[in-house]
Amino acid sequence: MIIDNLIGYQVLDSRGRPTVAVTITLVDGQVHTARVPSGASTGAHEAKELRDQDGLGVLQACKNINEVIAPKLIGAECDLTHADEILKKLDPSSDHHVLGANATLAVSLAVTKASAGAKGISMARLFQPKGPLLIPMPMVNILSGGAHANRTMDIQDILVLPNGASSFNEAITWVRAIRENAAKRGAKIGPAHLIADEGGLGLAFTSIDAACEFVTNSIEEVGLQVGSQVSLALDIASTQFFENGKYSLPTIGREFTSSQFVSFMAKLVNEHPIISIEDPLAEDDWAAWAEFTSQVPDSLQILGDDLFTTNHTRLDRGIAESSANAILIKANQNGLVTDTHHVLQTAQAAGFRTVVSARSGETEDSWLADLATGWRAEQIKVGSTHGADRTAKWNRLLELEAIEQTEFAKPF
Ligand code: PGA
Numbered sequence: 001m002i003i004d005n006l007i008g009y010q011v012l013d014s015r016g017r018p019t020v021a022v023t024i025t026l027v028d029g030q031v032h033t034a035r036v037p038s039g040a041s042t043g044a045h046e047a048k049e050l051r052d053q054d055g056l057g058v059l060q061a062c063k064n065i066n067e068v069i070a071p072k073l074i075g076a077e078c079d080l081t082h083a084d085e086i087l088k089k090l091d092p093s094s095d096h097h098v099l100g101a102n103a104t105l106a107v108s109l110a111v112t113k114a115s116a117g118a119k120g121i122s123m124a125r126l127f128q129p130k131g132p133l134l135i136p137m138p139m140v141n142i143l144s145g146g147a148h149a150n151r152t153m154d155i156q157d158i159l160v161l162p163n164g165a166s167s168f169n170e171a172i173t174w175v176r177a178i179r180e181n182a183a184k185r186g187a188k189i190g191p192a193h194l195i196a197d198e199g200g201l202g203l204a205f206t207s208i209d210a211a212c213e214f215v216t217n218s219i220e221e222v223g224l225q226v227g228s229q230v231s232l233a234l235d236i237a238s239t240q241f242f243e244n245g246k247y248s249l250p251t252i253g254r255e256f257t258s259s260q261f262v263s264f265m266a267k268l269v270n271e272h273p274i275i276s277i278e279d280p281l282a283e284d285d286w287a288a289w290a291e292f293t294s295q296v297p298d299s300l301q302i303l304g305d306d307l308f309t310t311n312h313t314r315l316d317r318g319i320a321e322s323s324a325n326a327i328l329i330k331a332n333q334n335g336l337v338t339d340t341h342h343v344l345q346t347a348q349a350a351g352f353r354t355v356v357s358a359r360s361g362e363t364e365d366s367w368l369a370d371l372a373t374g375w376r377a378e379q380i381k382v383g384s385t386h387g388a389d390r391t392a393k394w395n396r397l398l399e400l401e402a403i404e405q406t407e408f409a410k411p412f
């Protein structure tokens with residue numbers, strides 16, 4: 001189907017900041033819109049969003065869409081591979097800084113949606129036309145700190161993984177009960193608590209152990225078995241507090257060298273029911289990643305976010321050096337849908353687990369749920385169960401499970 005029109009414009013994300021939307025009209029009159037997210041704890045090696053010089057606006061990125069990209073795509077077949085090839089020709093830089101990764105991804109996603117629409121199928125089915133769809137296991141935020149919660153804790157997230165659930169519906173039912181119980185318990189600690197950027201609770205904890213115990217108790221109190229039914233996952237986001245070769249944690253008041261921090265992280269995962277840890281080391285501290293991987297049990301999921309930034313070259317290095325055994329996949333770290341998919345496929349082929357992830361600044365769009373499902377990622381991380389920007393993705397997965405032939409991922 002031919003693209004009749006393509007328009008880029010500025011909209012707002014869940015933090016109330018400008019972001020890019022693209023609306024495509026097909027010649028049969030169908031209209032499809034995609035909106036891009038934006039991170040706060042961004043890695044140095046991510047594709048580059050284009051922000052206007054006088055603030056956070058994305059008007060220049062929209063101008064690039066309307067004046068540079070649209071003339072090449074209007075009148076052409078609506079096809080993702082073709083569109084991404086044109087985008088690469090228009091901006092051959094590896095980090096998409098010329099047009100802006102927010103511009104390229106918005107176009108790439110809108111073309112994905114419109115291509116599925118043209119075929120009368122979902123985006124999940126565009127990538128997997130036949131057979132049961134794999135609904136990913138949710139990794140859900142309960143406590144937030146770092147850049148998402150005014151640094152109430154040094155680390156960024158304490159999440160839960162409902163590893164014993166037998167369906168996505170059951171997984172979400174368990175997790176929402178835990179989140180509600182945690183909020184009740186949190187209200188006893190302090191009269192008001194912050195709801196963080198991803199809908200998690202911004203409660204102040206001066207030790208990571210105390211925060212882990214709080215979440216473990218919140219699981220037990222709703223009658224769920226810690227370990228066999230629900231386990232903990234951490235996102236340390238340690239690049240955020242790595243400075244001049246040291247890990248400095250202001251809230252707990254300690255500073256660590258790389259190898260001291262490796263031991264500190266290894267002790268933490270030993271002492272709590274943690275089955276996944278993200279960014280335990282800083283984005284360029286490669287030797288420490290390999291040291292950590294060799295020290296902890298193989299069963300622990302070691303997840304690279306800022307380490308890999310959904311970048312093929314960095315993933316290849318991580319595979320070669322056994323730096324981790326799982327990758328976080330964020331489309332806007334990469335800038336194109338096809339290349340993001342390619343990174344995910346390379347990780348899967350290397351035996352890495354894959355966790356498709358939202359950003360802390362999101363929109364009501366739910367394409368992430370379809371991409372994760374169509375790409376057969378085993379896990380998805382979207383934030384908490386609060387806020388329409390978060391529930392849009394959970395609700396889309398619940399919808400897919402209700403209406404499609406599916407199976408539920410069992411990564412653990
Ligand atoms: P970000 O956080 O979107 O602010 O980068 C998400 C994460 O670190 O996983």
Ligand code: ZN
Pocket residue numbers: 235237278279305306
């Ligand atoms: Zn992260």
